[in-house]
């Protein structure tokens with residue numbers, strides 16, 4: 001089913017608000033989860049909205065991406081609430097949420113997942129500068145980012161996570177909002193992808209739409225461009241971190257704050273081993289390390305932490321870039337993790353968030369597999 | 381120059397490889413003392429972080445060894461170990477720790493002779509590869 005979200009007073013932003021308002025006014029939907037501009041500020045944060053009147057501050061499409069909302073949607077859905085919530089997510093947020101569903105840390109039982117062609121994002125520090133200096137109006141932003149020429153934004157570069165994203169289009173959702181290759185002056189296109197989506201969308205009585213003529217072409221262009229950028233980025237970061245010494249140098253400003261872990265939507269452990277007594281070393285331990293090596297940097301265990309995190313979660317990395325965004329030391333954690341994720345995901349032919357029925361690689365095993373991992377034949 | 385004496389950390393399963401090591405000992409077979417055995421209840425309990433820690437602390441090689449497929453006393457611990465080693469063999473070489481420094485073998489409880497042979501071969505291989513970058517740079 002393919003219908004149209006019409007503009008309101010020639011504005012796509014208002015048309016979208018109207019669409020969400022109609023959704024929230026439906027009997028079947030109790031709440032909406034989507035980005036909202038907070039009162040008297042430039043901050044746009046994911047919010048749970050129950051009053052349709054408050055949707056006038058909703059900003060469904062913007063360059064603000066302060067956190068990956070998969071974790072928030074997990075909070076809203078890990079147990080039944082007795083409420084039906086429609087949730088608007090970026091594609092990398094949906095993919096991360098699907099990973100959390102696999103781990104029983106979320107459920108789509110009471111949710112209607114709404115996806116969208118990704119409106120890209122600035123890093124949080126760039127967004128703050130952009131919002132201060134030269135923000136586009138919401139409509140101008142939509143026109144810009146869904147035009148054919150959307151490489152920069154008023155002189156700001158989009159986040160490298162977005163520029164290298166290989167899946168900036170919605171999957172695994174109930175309803176999709178399509179924007180690439182759409183003639184926005186004629187409204188936006190919204191599709192139902194599941195039966196649940198069909199039921200909701202059917203009730204809204206929106207005018208029918210035809211498939212946006214140029215969308216496939218745009219998807220191809222974006223995929224190719226991003227994939228080329230991704231390969232270049234991975235080559236560069238691999239070159240800069242291809243030994244443990246170089247890796248230590250890459251993290252030499254790391255203060256072990258663990259923000260990168262806390263904001264990673266797929267770092268799934270309830271309690272991280274790096275927060276346990278295992279890493280609460282005895283004073284004498286530090287002295288012994290220092291004596292062995294002549295000196296030791298504190299806090300310790302930095303490279304150890306990052307390598308362990310890679311081993312635990314890189315198979316599920318969705319490449320959202322939020323680890324870099326959260327780092328107070330301005331370390332590009334995302335680039336490193338994405339380069340490792342490419343290897344571990346290929347090894348297990350795993351594509352996080354694309355198929356709800358695909359089991360995470362470390363949760364399954366078979367009798368006959370990876371047999372050349374065993375034994376002592378020389379490989380190199 | 382002094383000959384290179386590698387440090388090799390081996391996580392061995394209590395029920396199979398550790399018993400094989402015991403048997404090798406009581407049969408008076410010798411194997412290189414460079415290999416330091418750490419007894420674990422099952423290869424399935426070897427978290428990737430143990431292996432990472434060993435390498436970061438300067439190990440030249442790491443071995444995980446347990447029961448043959450079908451013989452694991454906890455039914456499938458060795459299959460889980462195999463996936464984790466597969467994973468580490470992707471991650472560690474990315475940072476210059478060569479694949480062959482990390483080994484997974486199945487050595488049954490009665491394979492005392494095989495145990496001594498494999499330990500000798502692994503030791504020879506690591507000597508041939510030379511010291512690991514982490515030993516040389518004392519990087520933690």
Ligand code: SF4
Nearest residue numbers: 264317318320321323
């Ligand atoms: S490691 Fe970084 S890029 Fe990957 S999912 Fe976690 S926060 Fe996102």
Ligand code: SF4
Nearest residue numbers: 254255257258260327
């Ligand atoms: S967020 Fe940055 S400083 Fe904090 S632990 Fe991660 S890499 Fe280190």
Ligand code: FES
Nearest residue numbers: 393422446452453
């Ligand atoms: S008990 Fe030996 S590998 Fe599991």
